[in-house]
Amino acid sequence: NAGVTQTPKFRVLKTGQSMTLLCAQDMNHEYMYWYRQDPGMGLRLIHYSVGEGTTAKGEVPDGYNVSRLKKQNFLLGLESAAPSQTSVYFCASSYTRGRNYGYTFGSGTRLTVV
């Protein structure tokens, strides 16, 4: 049981390049989330999904797109990377009503945009 797995763990991009971050969970969780973490800012929600085929915007969605084609996977895309997107990105998943709402987090992707 791996929990939440994020790939890659590290990446350096040039401004304007694109990339996709992959998140996979094996706990049959309905909900999945993408957060970014910057110094002194805590965790800020980018996008989230309440089920396969559905996505919603979070607090800081601009410059990112997401897709949830399969229940176990949640992809975060950067279409044209900018230095302001240098951050540590965390994926998380959770159950919904009737259960513990606590999130299980992945180990993060450290992205640097130069």
Place this chain on the structure above:
Amino acid sequence: GESVGLHLPTLSVQEGDNSIINCAYSNSASDYFIWYKQESGKGPQFIIDIRSNMDKRQGQRVTVLLNKTVKHLSLQIAATQPGDSAVYFCAERPGNTPLVFGKGTRLSVIA
């Protein structure tokens, strides 16, 4: 190196002492609260949770207290150990929406 913890409030405690980490939450409609621990280079890990119909919940060496009147949450760690050194986040659930996280507190344990 770890840059996540820059500019965070820091609590320094002696090994073996008790630690109290405080959090003020923002939404009076929040019905569920969680404490997370984040070690350097890792993702946040669940420590303990509490629902709004409770004011205290205990786990192994940890206790969470909830004061809804003043919208305050605290995490107490008994007999703090070097392995407790980390950044601690509180999170609130304002209704049926994603969790909202606080900015975190760094706990530094002095051996």
